[in-house]
Each structure stands twice: as structure tokens, then as C-alpha cells.
Amino acid sequence: MKRRMQAMLLDRPGIPLRLVELPVPHAGSGELLIAVEACGVCRTDLHLADGELPQPRLPVIPGHEIVGRVAVLGDGVAGFSVGQRVGVPWLGWTCGECRFCVSGRENLCDSARFTGYQINGGYAEFTVADARYCFALPNGDAAALAPLLCAGLIGYRALRLAGDPRRLGIYGFGAAAHIVAQLAKQEGRAFYAFTRPGDDAAQRFALGLGAAWAGGADEAPPQGLDAALIFAPVGALVPAALRHVDKGGCVVCAGIHMSDIPAFPYADLWGERSIRSVANLTRRDGIEFFELLAKISVHTTIQRFALAQANEALARLRSGHIEGAAVLTTGRGD
Numbered sequence: 001m002k003r004r005m006q007a008m009l010l011d012r013p014g015i016p017l018r019l020v021e022l023p024v025p026h027a028g029s030g031e032l033l034i035a036v037e038a039c040g041v042c043r044t045d046l047h048l049a050d051g052e053l054p055q056p057r058l059p060v061i062p063g064h065e066i067v068g069r070v071a072v073l074g075d076g077v078a079g080f081s082v083g084q085r086v087g088v089p090w091l092g093w094t095c096g097e098c099r100f101c102v103s104g105r106e107n108l109c110d111s112a113r114f115t116g117y118q119i120n121g122g123y124a125e126f127t128v129a130d131a132r133y134c135f136a137l138p139n140g141d142a143a144a145l146a147p148l149l150c151a152g153l154i155g156y157r158a159l160r161l162a163g164d165p166r167r168l169g170i171y172g173f174g175a176a177a178h179i180v181a182q183l184a185k186q187e188g189r190a191f192y193a194f195t196r197p198g199d200d201a202a203q204r205f206a207l208g209l210g211a212a213w214a215g216g217a218d219e220a221p222p223q224g225l226d227a228a229l230i231f232a233p234v235g236a237l238v239p240a241a242l243r244h245v246d247k248g249g250c251v252v253c254a255g256i257h258m259s260d261i262p263a264f265p266y267a268d269l270w271g272e273r274s275i276r277s278v279a280n281l282t283r284r285d286g287i288e289f290f291e292l293l294a295k296i297s298v299h300t301t302i303q304r305f306a307l308a309q310a311n312e313a314l315a316r317l318r319s320g321h322i323e324g325a326a327v328l329t330t331g332r333g334d
């Protein structure tokens with residue numbers, strides 16, 4: 001068993017992550033020590049590194065799309081075994097007692113803690129996680145599974161909150177979108193992909209996944225939409241999407257951070273249209289999502305980076321040069 005590990009550490013927002021060597025953490029009561037195989041790079045990590053999220057616990061190891069193998073079981077852990085493949089999502093701990101937790105809304109827990117934000121995450125060779133929030137995952141390519149842990153899960157929750165759309169708009173065609181598009185398609189929904197204006201590569205990517213239409217976010221789709229999901233952190237997309245959503249339709253904002261939403265005419269909201277956000281996930285979402293994935297096929301498109309290349313992966317995500325999802329790999333795993 002190794003005693004030291006490599007990790008990418010965020011000392012404070014606005015400066016690059018730093019490659020450091022740290023002691024391998026200890027699995028406390030109820031926790032798993034996990035040998036990380038792969039960790040996805042989420043847009044939330046970028047918001048964290050850029051100082052757009054309040055009160056991170058610093059310094060922190062980012063990363064909340066963790067796939068690895070159980071190395072050590074802490075005291076009292078049941079339901080997992082050493083060597084088992086597991087995943088660690090964004091939701092890392094909830095109180096279990098607040099009015100949100102006791103009403104099936106632990107994603108809104110008043111004192112929730114999040115992986116790679118208030119709890120050290122997966123940009124490291126090892127991580128420790130509360131076993132109650134970990135998911136059993138199948139064998140196979142660890143890096144291909146990693147984006148499911150947030151992009152997939154949040155996309156799934158966003159799709160469910162959109163109602164039952166026949167025609168679904170998707171703004172920002174990155175990691176979450178390319179997964180939710182496949183879910184939507186297999187559920188018999190048509191999806192319409194909106195990318196940065198002129199991003200032909202992203203539009204071709206969306207059409208390759210079966211989009212009914214792909215165009216710039218400044219364009220109008222050929223038909224009205226029943227709902228729209230917004231994954232890009234751009235507030236101006238909210239009124240833009242609302243204009244293309246039919247009566248009774250919903251615009252779901254799925255990112256943790258967004259620039260301000262410009263004013264728009266009330267007429268665009270009239271007709272029982274709604275705007276809502278999706279925040280975090282519940283463990284139930286994860287159970288439902290991974291059960292669903294056992295029945296349908298989702299193929300993740302990934303770009304692999306070594307752990308030490310985390311800053312490069314974040315820079316490419318910031319500039320829109322990742323097709324699908326960026327994933328850090330430790331060199332371990334399938």
C-alpha cells in the first residue's frame with residue numbers, strides 16, 4: 001500500500017492547480033479509501049478554479065466525477081468490498097435532518113458538502129469518500145464512465161425536470177449535453193442542439209449523435225420546442241431559449257453558475273412557460289440513472305489527460321476545445 005500520492009491542489013482561485021505529493025488519506029468510520037482510476041473534469045471545477053463559487057474549503061483537491069477501486073473499507077462500511085469498482089459524485093454529505101433532507105430533497109440540504117469543493121476530490125491518486133454517497137459501477141473503461149458521475153447525472157435530473165418533451169432544445173453541447181441527448185433520443189424525443197455561433201465542429205458532433213437540428217444559439221430551430229435545457233453558463237441564453245419554447249414549456253438551467261439573465265418581455269413567459277434551475281443530485285437520482293444505463297446504451301466521447309495535465313484540461317474546457325468530456329487518468333485501471 002502506497003503511503004504518498006500525487007494530487008493536483010487548488011490553493012486559491014485564479015492561479016493554476018499545483019502538482020503536489022501528499023500522504024494517502026485515511027478512511028475513517030463509514031468511509032472508503034478509493035484508488036482513483038479516472039476523474040472527469042466538470043465545468044463546475046472551472047467555476048471553482050476561477051473563483052465563481054462561494055466559500056470553497058481551501059486548499060482543496062477538485063474533482064467530483066471519480067471512478068476507482070475500493071482500497072480500504074473504513075469501520076462500519078457495509079455493501080462494498082475491497083477491489084470493487086465505485087463512483088463518487090458531487091453530493092458528498094448531507095445532514096439527514098433538515099426539512100429538505102427529510103422530504104426527499106437532499107440535493108437542497110442546508111448543510112450539504114460537495115466533493116471536490118468542501119471535501120477533497122478525485123484529481124489525485126487516492127481519495128476518501130463517505131460510502132453512503134458512493135455508487136457501485138460496472139467494470140470496463142474507467143475514463144469512459146467518469147463523465148456519467150456528474151455530466152450524466154445532472155443531465156438526467158435536468159431532463160426529468162423538463163417534463164415529458166417531444167421536442168427538446170439543448171443549449172451548450174458539451175459533456176452533459178452529449179449524454180442527455182442520447183438518453184432523450186432513446187426515449188423517443190427529438191433533440192435540437194444549440195452551440196456557440198459558428199461552432200461547426202460542435203454542430204457536426206450533435207448531428208452525429210442524432211440531433212434533429214443543430215445550429216448557433218442565435219438561430220431559431222425549425223419547430224417550436226416543448227422544453228429546453230441550458231448547460232452553457234450564459235444568462236442571455238435563458239430569454240433566447242424561452243422565445244423558442246411553446247406554451248406550457250420549461251427552460252431548465254442546469255449549471256451551478258451563470259452570468260446575469262437580461263430582462264425580457266413578460267409576453268415571452270406568458271402561456272404558463274417556466275424557468276427553473278436544477279441543483280446537485282440526490283442519491284435516488286444516481287440509483288435511477290445507473291439502473292437506466294444498464295438497460296440503454298450511452299457512449300461517452302472523452303479526451304484523456306494525465307493527472308498532471310489538469311490545468312491544460314481546464315484551459316481547453318474554458319476555451320470550448322473539448323468534444324464531449326475531458327477526463328484525467330492516473331494510469332491505473334482498465
Ligand SMILES: [Zn+2]
Nearest residue numbers: 095098101109
Ligand atoms: Zn439536510
Ligand SMILES: [Zn+2]
Nearest residue numbers: 042044150151
Ligand atoms: Zn459537475
